Amino acid sequence: MARTRLLFACLALAVPLVPATASASPLAAPLHASGLVLSVQPESGPLRTTQLNCEPSGGLHPHAEQACDQLTPVEGDFRRLEETGAMCTMELNPTKATLRGKWRKKRIDFQQVYSNPCVVRAFTGKVFDF
Numbered sequence: 001m002a003r004t005r006l007l008f009a010c011l012a013l014a015v016p017l018v019p020a021t022a023s024a025s026p027l028a029a030p031l032h033a034s035g036l037v038l039s040v041q042p043e044s045g046p047l048r049t050t051q052l053n054c055e056p057s058g059g060l061h062p063h064a065e066q067a068c069d070q071l072t073p074v075e076g077d078f079r080r081l082e083e084t085g086a087m088c089t090m091e092l093n094p095t096k097a098t099l100r101g102k103w104r105k106k107r108i109d110f111q112q113v114y115s116n117p118c119v120v121r122a123f124t125g126k127v128f129d130f
Contacts, residue, residue, distance in 0.1 A: 034068075034076060035059075036101035036108070040128055042117050043094045050130045055104075066126035076103030079112055084125050088118035095120050097128050 033055035041047045051059040054068035061067055074080035078099050097120050098111040114120045120128050 034071075034101070034103045036076070036099055036103070038128060038130070039096075039098045040117065040120060040130075041096045041098070045093065045095075045117070048130060052127075062130050063126040067129075070125050070127055071103070076106070076108050078110060078124050078127050081124050081127065084122050086118065086122040088116065088122055091116045091118075093117065097124060099127075 034053065036052045036054075036059075037049065038052055038061070039047060039049040050061045052061040052064055052067055053059040054064075054071060057065040057068040070081055071078065076099070078097070093116040094113055095115075095117050096111055096113050100109050102108070114123060
């Protein structure tokens with residue numbers, strides 16, 4: 001009986017030490033200077049959304065590094081991106097491209113409607129290529 005009490009006393013003292021030890025070296029989450037949520041919504045088609053982090057590049061965007069490389073010189077304003085020169089059909093399928101989040105310390109909320117998904121990619125390069 002004395003051994004059982006001693007065991008419980010030791011366990012009672014050890015339990016508070018476990019969280020303190022576990023929190024002594026927390027995992028550092030990467031700090032991103034820019035975090036954006038991008039979406040593409042064609043009139044005839046599904047909504048697609050992804051996350052893009054820049055500085056450093058990452059997130060769920062399949063071309064994060066190239067997209068960040070394009071957004072950096074225009075300070076996150078995708079309307080200032082240079083046209084890629086891609087050839088698109090004359091299909092009419094109005095498509096809204098939306099970019100929301102933080103670029104460096106500035107909040108951004110942009111959207112633009114293009115005539116179809118191909119034109120979105122032609123005007124925004126890898127940024128909306130997901």
